Amino acid sequence: MDLSPIAEDYLKTIYHLEDENGRPVRTGDISTALDVTSPTVTSMLDSLDERELVDYTPYKGVELTDRGTETVLQLVRNHRLLETFLMEHLDYSWSAVHDEADCLEHYVSDEFTRRLATFLGEPVTDPHGDLIPDSDLKMPEKSPYTALTEYEPGDTVTVEQVPHRDPDVRDYLSRHRIGPGTQLVVDEVSSIDLVTVVPSTTETSVALPTHVARRIGARVVTK
Numbered sequence: 681m682d683l684s685p686i687a688e689d690y691l692k693t694i695y696h697l698e699d700e701n702g703r704p705v706r707t708g709d710i711s712t713a714l715d716v717t718s719p720t721v722t723s724m725l726d727s728l729d730e731r732e733l734v735d736y737t738p739y740k741g742v743e744l745t746d747r748g749t750e751t752v753l754q755l756v757r758n759h760r761l762l763e764t765f766l767m768e769h770l771d772y773s774w775s776a777v778h779d780e781a782d783c784l785e786h787y788v789s790d791e792f793t794r795r796l797a798t799f800l801g802e803p804v805t806d807p808h809g810d811l812i813p814d815s816d817l818k819m820p821e822k823s824p825y826t827a828l829t830e831y832e833p834g835d836t837v838t839v840e841q842v843p844h845r846d847p848d849v850r851d852y853l854s855r856h857r858i859g860p861g862t863q864l865v866v867d868e869v870s871s872i873d874l875v876t877v878v879p880s881t882t883e884t885s886v887a888l889p890t891h892v893a894r895r896i897g898a899r900v901v902t903k
Contacts, residue, residue, distance in 0.1 A: 690714070691734070691748055691755070693714055695756075697709050697710065705742050707725065707742065732747055732748075733748035753819065756812075757793060761800065762780075763781045763807050764807055765796060765799075797815065808843075809823070809840045809842065824840075827893070827895070828898050829869070829894045831900070835866045836900070837898035837899060839864060840860060842858070858896075862879050862880065863880040864877040864898070865877065874888065874890065
């Protein structure tokens with residue numbers, strides 16, 4: 681399908697907002713996520729609706745169609761395989777790899793992606809712990825990891841999945857040396873929407889807003 685990278689970014693944004701907030705997606709949320717004006721969003725949604733990639737109803741919101749979802753899942757597969765390659769073979773850090781893959785994902789062919797997946801050994805998750813759609817563009821039903829918010833004070837866990845699309849969150853976690861593979865001790869789960877953890881990398885308490893901690897997947901460390 682001949683879509684511009686900008687149009688593909690709109691579809692990806694809708695996909696992620698659907699996942700985070702449910703359907704339908706408000707145009708104002710798209711405007712904020714992409715830092716564009718509301719009239720610009722409306723114009724693009726009209727175009728995507730004409731191509732049957734979204735169902736857009738003014739003042740009510742927008743949803744991806746099956747065709748739109750398939751387009752996005754191919755982009756997501758491209759992106760996550762590229763991230764895996766860049767980290768495993770070009771020594772990118774987990775906090776830097778997202779933006780690089782964002783640029784490249786629009787320009788690789790399906791054949792390249794197929795060969796890349798074979799070369800990498802058909803990985804199921806990317807370096808951030810996010811699931812990778814398979815070659816049939818089917819997404820595994822659920823993450824193999826448990827949200828950090830589900831653990832109790834005193835639990836020791838290993839981080840396997842980190843939120844990374846928001847650069848502020850990504851930078852905060854990176855600055856406190858919390859990333860895939862980091863071992864944490866859950867120190868406190870407060871009533872004011874904070875989870876305090878102690879990373880083994882620094883042994884200094886770090887406060888995480890609940891909405892961030894909920895998106896950090898981890899495995900318990902067995903003793």
